[in-house]
Amino acid sequence: MASFFKFLLIFPLISHIHGAISHKYPTLPKAAVLPLKKDLSTLQYVTELLIGENLSPVKLVVDLGGPFVWIDSEFTSQLSSTGSVKSCSLQCSMVEIKGCSRSGGLRCDASKTCTLPVENSVSRVSTSGEMKEGRVGVKFLDAMEPGSLAYIRRFLFSCAPNLLLEGLASDAKGMLGLGNSRISLPSQFSTTFGFFHRKFSICLSPSNGAILLGGSPSEIENESTISMMYTSLISKNSNIQDGYYINVSSIKISGEKLSLYPIGFVGRTKISTTTPYTTMESKIYNTFIAAYIKAATSMNLSLVAPVAPFEICFSPNEVGSKTILPNFPAVDLVLQSELVKWRILGRNSMVRVSNEVMCLGFLNGGLVKPKDPIVMGGYQLEDYTLEFNLANSMLGFSSPLGMGKKKCSDFDASSMYPMVS
Known part of the structure; x- marks a missing residue:
């Protein structure tokens, strides 16, 4: 295990994003999994993230191209052990926030928090949000112990005002971005757990499905029929x-x-x-x-x-x-x-x-x-x-799928999480 953490040190920004695994693995896990459920009233795909020191479940609408996770500020204020990110920090520079630039001879204000533009990609309403960091938990698909818990200690996300929730599925508190940015969930996951490939898979269905971080259903299920x-x-x-x-x-x-x-x-x-x-x-x-x-x-x-x-x-x-x-x-x-x-x-x-x-x-x-x-x-x-x-x-x-093969609903991961009703 010590050699594993030594290996992680070669990854950029690892001193700011730390991962911890809840137990030692005789073999490396195949992927991490998040559940997916289709909200039939909005036709949106909803997942659940475990966040905060107590790993409170939060219901989020999946935004495939979203650059990061954003969560309603009212919900965020109830979480323990989440903190603000300063405008002059390395974390803030990861999203190319102009507040850290020194153009015009002006130095950035270290007393201010990092803010970034946040958009509800359903309603197309956008505003600014404050960058936060806190613990996020994910469940590993491990052949030895399915559903084992691991977490990112200082996961970066944004909190946003309540007005951005309009148009989202009932009880959703924000959106989960899977885009190709340095602070999207797949990027932070692969940086933290360096033995995973920088990739993710989604399997949508009219009912249940899954997001797989670091793997794909064909690898996990050994399904040669999934070409x-x-x-x-x-x-x-x-x-x-x-x-x-x-x-x-x-x-x-x-x-x-x-x-x-x-x-x-x-x-x-x-x-x-x-x-x-x-x-x-x-x-x-x-x-x-x-x-x-x-x-x-x-x-x-x-x-x-x-x-x-x-x-x-x-x-x-x-x-x-x-x-x-x-x-x-x-x-x-x-x-x-x-x-x-x-x-x-x-x-x-x-x-x-x-x-x-x-x-x-x-x-x-x-x-x-x-x-x-x-x-x-x-x-x-x-x-x-x-x-x-x-x-x-x-x-x-x-x-x-579904034509004599597995369907996405067969990769249902909801039993591993207490999905918010």
């Missing part, structure tokens, strides 16, 4: 804190390539857990739905009156079944080559709004030039294993 494809994660405007993007070279519906380039299609596509359904810029969307309707009607699927918020709905032939999903056109997002494509089948493209009606779960994002031309929403991500490797900027994605 993965890989594509590069690309940056937007060279800013790693803008979220996760992939480059989609083309889109196919039932094997037919959409003619998108005449309307100025750019392949940058954002992956989001706070957007319920995939959105497309208006011109892309119009081309997409025209091709989808053509393919669907050729399969004898009949258009019916739309049901908000969806614009395209069908009455499939097999309307009497609540469990069997009728065949719908396959949507392929072609990535770096024709051999690497993200296939979206009916389970992830169609939303059943009643026994008689199913609607296309892709929405018009509006605007001619929106911030992001395409945003892949949570519904399209469900029952895929997604592995974000931050060390080499790669995204791994499985084929759709």
Whole structure:
């Protein structure tokens, strides 16, 4: 164990972020796990973090691209052993806070606390928050003792005013950022526990799922049936804190390539857990739905009156079944080559709004030039294993689970945590 801590000393900032493991491991744990649960009223994905000296559970909405964890200041004030971070500290400089700059010959004020911009990525409301540090606990997946507790002693997060909670799931006290910044949860975790790779995986489902820090379900469950494809994660405007993007070279519906380039299609596509359904810029969307309707009607699927918020709905032939999903056109997002494509089948493209009606779960994002031309929403991500490797900027994605394979709900981690009701 002593040699392990000696090894950790080579990591930058380790004197400021310390980890402790609650017992000695005969073998290294495979990953840390956080539970995921879908809030059906908001369609948000919610997890739980254990924070403070007493490791109090706090319910947080998962923000895949969020740069850090932020928690309601009223909840934070009730925690023991959490402290403020000074503006001149090394921790503050980790998020490139301008308060530590010495431009214009001015020295930073060591008496002030570190503040940073905080955003609710659901409501798009933003304000400033104070940086804090405190103990955070995580559960390890260990073959010898599943659910063993470990913790980060001086985890960095932000507290934010109560107004930022508007629009979040019931009882949520903030958001958990999984983005590629130096103070996101995956980054602080891998820095603290140096034997883990700098990567994380998510497995979303309509019910329960999991976030895995340092590992993936295919490694943990020894599931050879979970095959993965890989594509590069690309940056937007060279800013790693803008979220996760992939480059989609083309889109196919039932094997037919959409003619998108005449309307100025750019392949940058954002992956989001706070957007319920995939959105497309208006011109892309119009081309997409025209091709989808053509393919669907050729399969004898009949258009019916739309049901908000969806614009395209069908009455499939097999309307009497609540469990069997009728065949719908396959949507392929072609990535770096024709051999690497993200296939979206009916389970992830169609939303059943009643026994008689199913609607296309892709929405018009509006605007001619929106911030992001395409945003892949949570519904399209469900029952895929997604592995974000931050060390080499790669995204791994499985084929759709649940087709004779494990589903994301099979990786349910809620029993390891006292999930906030």
